[in-house]
Amino acid sequence: MSQRFALTSISFLFFFLPFGQTAAQTQDQCLSCHEAIEDNHAALFKKDIHHAKGLSCADCHGGDSSKEEMEAAMDPKAGFIGVPKGDRISATCAKCHSNTAIMVKKFNSVLPLDQMELLTTSVHGNVSTSGKEHIAQCTSCHGAHGIVPKTNRSSPVHSLNLPSTCAKCHANASFMRTYNPGLPIDQLEKYWTSVHGKRNRNGDPKTAECASCHGSHEILSAKDPRSQVYPTKLPVTCAKCHSDANYMRGYGIDSDQFEQYAQSVHGQALLEKKDLGAPACNDCHGNHGAAPPGVESVSKVCGTCHALNAELFSASPHKKAFDARKLPECETCHGNHEIVAAKDELLGVGEGAVCAWCHKENSNVKGYQVARMMRSLADSLIAQEETAIMLVDDAEQKGMEVGEAKFKLREIRQARLETRTKVHSFNLDQFSEVATRGFETATTVEAEATDAIDQYFFRRWGLLIASLIITILAVALYIYIRRIEKQQALNR
Ligand code: HEC
Ligand code: HEC
Ligand code: HEC
Ligand code: HEC
Ligand code: HEC
Ligand code: HEC
Ligand code: HEC
Ligand code: HEC
Ligand code: HEC
């Protein structure tokens, strides 16, 4: 709070500096003298946008730029502040850049006026380890002299220079360690290995650089849900370019990745159900590198989450066959962005079955037979599971105790789900083993449920017979009593 206050009072002070007038009216004596003494800052300033706009050294440093005399020009009484340090630096820039009266009214500028505000609330607005200032000042990214618009090739924030500008700090181990020892410092190194980085290095300013994904003044921690790179927001960040057909024209790749992803089982899980376990673009493509850490290529990435499927695949006959044909492991059957929930229709040799793409009745026959068998086992298991469920429901409705059978229903379901994973062994024995477990359990459950239903009927018949016997007995008793009564009456 006190820091904010200090900043405001500094900006207030600067507000009264007579900027901009001197250069237009008289020569900028600061510049002239500093040029004469071969000050490099002066040389740089001649290319500066601020110089082009008629501003003077004094507009940032204070002093009187109309005075030829050094003492008079650089007189603290004339507002000379010397070299701004720490938070005074950003305050110097913000006195104009956050000020509508100056930027819009005086200079007709259409630039946004929120850099200071955004920077202060960004991760770079955290207090530095010295405790005296914010981590980054405007000059950390823009420099102080020779400032030019971002579209100028010499700007440190030009797309082709920005990776190195951010990396000044982010690849500096000793500097970064003082802030956050857990933060990796390999972003630039990895970036150069990605398609984005390689193209950037070769002079293509249109691929993603640090600011395309992270933003500029508003950068937040990657773990902050408001960050542009937070999992639920990242796909839209990538889509800014990758879904813009115009922007991507000429690169020879599609611009439908986001559209397909958003409809896929992964996109639905992440974007609709907010399931952070489902992959965003970067979980498959990596954050900075060409692939995520520890994954040799994007085509092997599925196994990081679907470990069992990948393990089975690697031990399967397809491993060698696919490698030899340079077919990607999972994509070949599932695709990459458009992955849908797996259905049994994918299995077998019928229409819509993936196996039938390569295995036919007369070519690659063994696979054809295996696919057909797997599918028919899968279908039978489903049918048997349905029967078991029906019988258990029936018994339950009749009020019979079926707790254990119900529990075993879950085991059948489990086996059925397991067979879907076991498809990836592409081995009939392994598949049958699990399916058989399902059939056996189903048979037990069916027997138990049928027993319970039989018992129900047995009990009902039993009850009927029992009540019939009781009625007969009661009638017999009645007749017997009546007879005794009659006899007693006769005896009297
Ligand atoms: C007649 C020459 C002359 C004029 C006019 C002049 N300077 Fe300087 N300035 C110098 C010299 C020489 C130095 C180096 C002096 C030193 O290191 O103490 C210097 C140093 C500086 C420094 C660095 C101070 C520091 O503490 O390191 C700044 C900033 C500066 N001048 C800005 C200005 C501004 C702004 C103006 C105009 C308002 C201006 N100068 C006008 C000659 C001049
Ligand atoms: C847009 C604002 C701005 C203008 C205009 C500007 N400066 Fe600076 N100058 C700064 C800031 C901010 C620093 C401190 C930067 C830093 O430490 O990175 C600085 C630093 C300096 C330094 C000290 C450098 C050092 O290494 O310690 C000198 C000298 C200097 N400026 C001279 C000038 C002269 C001369 C001009 C005009 C030709 C000028 N400046 C114009 C903002 C400005
Ligand atoms: C962490 C680095 C960083 C810092 C710190 C930073 N900027 Fe920037 N700035 C950028 C980048 C990157 C761009 C280009 C943004 C883009 O391409 O959208 C930029 C763009 C700009 C622009 C042009 C805006 C536009 O939309 O065309 C201005 C003006 C600007 N910055 C001023 C400032 C001021 C003032 C400060 C301090 C309050 C500051 N910047 C601090 C990185 C930074
Ligand atoms: C005296 C007012 C003033 C001060 C102080 C000032 N600027 Fe500027 N700045 C301007 C004006 C005016 C422009 C040109 C605006 C335009 O072209 O629309 C400009 C342009 C810029 C641009 C180019 C934006 C673009 O992409 O077109 C950047 C970057 C920038 N300033 C950064 C800074 C930084 C960093 C500081 C502090 C070291 C600073 N400015 C201090 C007035 C100022
Ligand atoms: C002046 C040095 C400096 C510059 C320049 C700089 N950063 Fe940082 N940045 C830091 C420091 C220090 C942190 C750690 C802050 C903390 O954890 O409190 C940080 C944090 C970050 C984070 C958050 C990391 C996380 O997830 O916790 C991101 C993202 C980031 N910077 C990106 C950038 C980008 C992009 C640029 C260039 C546009 C840039 N930085 C320029 C020093 C810098
Ligand atoms: C293609 C988009 C993209 C580009 C380009 C990019 N980043 Fe990142 N960055 C990310 C993503 C995604 C994360 C991680 C988010 C997460 O952990 O979930 C990240 C994380 C970070 C972090 C946090 C620490 C870490 O490594 O996980 C820093 C710091 C960072 N980036 C800096 C940079 C810098 C510096 C550059 C430029 C050299 C850059 N990034 C370029 C997308 C990008
Ligand atoms: C600033 C625009 C931009 C952003 C943002 C962006 N990209 Fe790119 N990306 C490109 C361009 C341009 C190419 C180059 C296309 C090429 O060479 O095929 C590219 C290439 C790629 C490639 C390589 C394509 C190939 O040819 O094999 C992948 C993968 C990729 N981007 C993924 C991503 C992901 C994931 C994100 C988000 C984390 C992202 N991109 C964000 C512009 C962008
Ligand atoms: C489940 C993993 C996965 C996810 C999530 C994913 N991709 Fe991909 N992507 C791939 C694979 C695998 C390839 C093919 C790469 C190869 O063969 O080298 C690919 C290829 C690409 C390509 C190259 C051109 C093309 O279409 O073949 C681009 C660009 C791309 N992805 C961008 C994205 C973007 C943007 C997102 C998020 C909206 C995204 N990807 C999400 C796995 C994924
Ligand atoms: C970051 C972890 C992760 C990565 C990487 C990943 N997935 Fe997934 N995948 C999931 C999660 C979580 C689900 C479950 C989504 C849901 O339905 O809630 C899922 C669902 C699926 C499904 C549907 C499963 C079903 O029961 O119908 C298939 C098929 C699938 N993924 C294939 C792939 C392929 C192929 C790749 C690689 C191109 C891949 N996944 C990469 C986490 C991942």
Ligand code: HEC
């Ligand atoms: C040869 C085609 C083929 C290949 C290659 C393939 N799958 Fe499958 N996958 C299928 C079929 C068919 C199903 C549906 C089985 C069913 O529902 O009966 C399936 C189902 C799935 C499921 C949902 C069932 C489950 O296990 O939860 C996931 C997840 C999955 N595959 C992931 C992968 C991964 C990861 C790879 C790569 C290691 C891969 N698949 C490679 C054909 C393939």
Ligand code: HEC
């Ligand atoms: C992209 C093409 C392709 C798809 C799709 C595919 N296979 Fe294959 N499969 C092959 C190739 C190639 C071989 C190796 C054949 C050879 O070497 O003779 C093979 C081999 C096999 C084998 C081993 C055959 C043997 O000779 O031992 C089985 C079993 C098999 N596949 C089952 C399946 C099943 C089940 C599916 C569907 C889930 C499937 N395949 C989908 C291409 C494919």
